[in-house]
Amino acid sequence: MTKLLLRALAGETLDVPPIWMMRQAGRYLPEYRATRAQAGDFLSLCFNPELATEVTLQPIRRYGFDAAILFADILLLPQALGADLWFVTGEGPRLSTVTTQDDFDKLKQAGEIHDHLAPIYETVRRLSRELPAETALIGFAGAPWTVATYMIAGKGTKDQGPAHALKAENRPLFEALIDRLTEATIDYLSKQVEAGAEVVKLFDSWAGSLKGEDFNRYALAPTQRIISELKTRHPGLPIIAFPREAGAGYIGFGKATGADCVAIDNSVSPRWAAENVQKDGCVQGNLAPGHMVTGGQALVDATREVVAAFKNGPHIFNLGHGITPDADPENVQLMIDTVRGG
Numbered sequence: 145m146t147k148l149l150l151r152a153l154a155g156e157t158l159d160v161p162p163i164w165m166m167r168q169a170g171r172y173l174p175e176y177r178a179t180r181a182q183a184g185d186f187l188s189l190c191f192n193p194e195l196a197t198e199v200t201l202q203p204i205r206r207y208g209f210d211a212a213i214l215f216a217d218i219l220l221l222p223q224a225l226g227a228d229l230w231f232v233t234g235e236g237p238r239l240s241t242v243t244t245q246d247d248f249d250k251l252k253q254a255g256e257i258h259d260h261l262a263p264i265y266e267t268v269r270r271l272s273r274e275l276p277a278e279t280a281l282i283g284f285a286g287a288p289w290t291v292a293t294y295m296i297a298g299k300g301t302k303d304q305g306p307a308h309a310l311k312a313e314n315r316p317l318f319e320a321l322i323d324r325l326t327e328a329t330i331d332y333l334s335k336q337v338e339a340g341a342e343v344v345k346l347f348d349s350w351a352g353s354l355k356g357e358d359f360n361r362y363a364l365a366p367t368q369r370i371i372s373e374l375k376t377r378h379p380g381l382p383i384i385a386f387p388r389e390a391g392a393g394y395i396g397f398g399k400a401t402g403a404d405c406v407a408i409d410n411s412v413s414p415r416w417a418a419e420n421v422q423k424d425g426c427v428q429g430n431l432a433p434g435h436m437v438t439g440g441q442a443l444v445d446a447t448r449e450v451v452a453a454f455k456n457g458p459h460i461f462n463l464g465h466g467i468t469p470d471a472d473p474e475n476v477q478l479m480i481d482t483v484r485g486g
């Protein structure tokens with residue numbers, strides 16, 4: 145097993161950590177913008193295996209990252225379950241909402257998603273053929289809570305208010321939605337693995353807005369169920385969990401869910417995460433994405449701080465959240481050179 149990413153996920157402490165970046169195929173890259181224009185729009189790009197493969201490979205060619213992440217989106221799963229999905233330029237995603245029993249009853253069953261998602265599986269198959277031998281392939285899905293927040297509100301929200309409201313007002317319906325998403329996510333990720341994904345990551349971008357027992361029930365428990373079922377179906381499959389902004393909830397999250405690696409956002413210090421989270425196993429993170437915009441000596445210093453904090457245990461170098469469209473591609477190179485060159 146030579147791929148650096150797989151070695152870190154297996155618990156090995158490496159001299160130089162493997163590197164990849166959330167949203168590494170994205171609008172900060174001119175070659176991405178060109179391919180997206182060729183596809184027409186974002187969703188057409190996601191469902192075009194040839195072009196989705198191309199944009200996944202672009203940051204690998206340019207930077208030689210240690211991992212490629214499938215180009216797709218967490219909202220393709222609700223679409224496969226029957227929700228309408230479109231993207232409003234400059235604003236973000238829009239979906240038909242699920243707020244009543246009637247809305248819920250119209251959703252497809254977990255096992256019925258695969259015809260719609262077949263082009264995504266085809267992209268994974270192409271990537272597993274075309275990637276360099278040293279590059280690991282990561283598949284992904286949104287965690288049930290985060291996906292539910294978009295399905296309930298019909299868009300992204302600052303505080304996930306509509307999802308919290310449904311949870312308070314109609315808990316059985318809310319829990320039925322979480323269960324349907326949990327089952328569909330297991331089937332979706334399982335097909336990605338069969339197509340060639342070597343690692344899977346669960347994005348729980350809004351985990352931080354679940355407090356107390358809600359965090360355990362709707363972030364931790366569904367993640368645990370997905371991981372245990374995936375590991376039964378695919379023994380040895382490494383899994384990264386990202387309960388973003390979980391704060392103290394990061395402590396013990398890997399052990400409680402069975403995740404091989406816990407991805408850390410940049411609202412916590414790397415030193416704190418090393419002491420409290422990395423003590424249990426591999427961590428991923430957590431440079432602030434803003435450095436990819438501002439660059440300079442501050443980028444170098446912050447990168448060195450992350451590397452130094454995590455150097456005594458298994459670590460995958462990444463940002464604390466996705467790179468933004470205003471980032472400078474040269475700053476990404478500076479970050480990589482700093483990680484690899486000291």
Ligand code: CP3
Nearest residue numbers: 166167168169170186213214215216217218236347349466
């Ligand atoms: O990381 C990667 O490069 C893989 C591809 C990927 C995308 N989205 C592509 C994308 C992944 C892993 C995601 C995950 C995703 N999508 C999350 C979880 C991670 C996070 O960022 O918190 C969420 C919440 C979404 C939903 C989503 N997709 C939103 C809210 C938006 C609009 C905001 C934005 O950045 O424009 C998207 C669009 C999206 N997904 C883009 C990309 C490259 C931009 C689309 C474009 O080209 O216009």
